[in-house]
Amino acid sequence: xxxxxxxxxxxxxxxxxxxxxxxxxxxxxxxxxxxxxxxxxxxxxxxxxxxxxxxxxxxxxxxxxxxxxxxxxxxxxxxxxxxxxxxxxxxxxxxxxxxxxxxxxxxxxxxxxxxxxxxxxxxxxxxxxxxxxxxxxxxxxxxxxxxxxxxxxxxxxxxxxxxxxxxxxxxxxxxxxxxxxxxxxxxxxxxxxxxxxxx
Numbered sequence: 001x002x003x004x005x006x007x008x009x010x011x012x013x014x015x016x017x018x019x020x021x022x023x024x025x026x027x028x029x030x031x032x033x034x035x036x037x038x039x040x041x042x043x044x045x046x047x048x049x050x051x052x053x054x055x056x057x058x059x060x061x062x063x064x065x066x067x068x069x070x071x072x073x074x075x076x077x078x079x080x081x082x083x084x085x086x087x088x089x090x091x092x093x094x095x096x097x098x099x100x101x102x103x104x105x106x107x108x109x110x111x112x113x114x115x116x117x118x119x120x121x122x123x124x125x126x127x128x129x130x131x132x133x134x135x136x137x138x139x140x141x142x143x144x145x146x147x148x149x150x151x152x153x154x155x156x157x158x159x160x161x162x163x164x165x166x167x168x169x170x171x172x173x174x175x176x177x178x179x180x181x182x183x184x185x186x187x188x189x190x191x192x193x194x195x196x197x198x199x
Contacts, residue, residue: 002042004033005049022051023058027065034069041075043094052086063088122150122184123161129188133196134169142196143174145187151177 006029008021033048053059059082066088067079077092106112126144133139146154154161154175162173181187188196 001045001047003047003049004029006051008051019054019058022053023062026050026053026062030062030066031069034066034073037070037090037092038073038075041094043075043092046090046092048088048090050082050086050088053082066090122186123154126154126186127161127165129186129197130165130169130171130173133188134171137196139171139190139196141172141174141191143176143189143191143193145176145178145181145189147181147183147185148177148179149183150186151175 006026008025029048029050033046036042037046050062053062063079063081070077070079070090073092075093075095077090080089082088107114130142133142144154162175165171166173178187190196
């Protein structure tokens with residue numbers, strides 16, 4: 001749906017006859033609206049909020065003028081008369097095919113739920129996995145494949161999380177940035193790039 005609001009601007013101050021001023025502005029707007037509908041190939045329902053007219057003959061004249069202006073439009077359309085609130089409805093079928101198709105896919109991070117794990121808990125989750133792999137499985141080398149954002153967070157500062165974990169768990173940690181990895185996804189590999197934890 002497209003909604004068009006017609007305003008008189010500052011012309012009301014220059015004219016004594018408000019009805020005639022409103023009529024002039026509405027007629028000029030109708031001409032431009034008909035042009036824009038064709039130019040932009042707008043489809044669906046178009047609601048036009050014209051400036052209020054009090055005389056029935058002016059309302060009819062505006063309607064007739066819009067029908068006349070739309071008569072040259074090749075698209076299938078319908079123009080309805082003004083309502084008591086000064087609204088005109090036009091339905092119009094598009095002529096040209098849609099240039100952009102909406103394509104969507106399920107988010108690989110949240111699986112379409114719109115909810116992800118809090119990033120503030122991510123470092124604790126990683127540390128728990130490192131603890132498991134070193135103390136329970138005996139690994140002394142772990143390659144972490146993470147998003148660039150997480151990699152920067154883990155390596156930030158001299159006494160970074162990576163250094164602290166290496167010292168605490170007596171393990172060599174290699175952090176690899178991967179643009180295709182989700183913000184909260186972490187992959188754990190050994191020296192031969194074998195997965196240490198099945199996802």
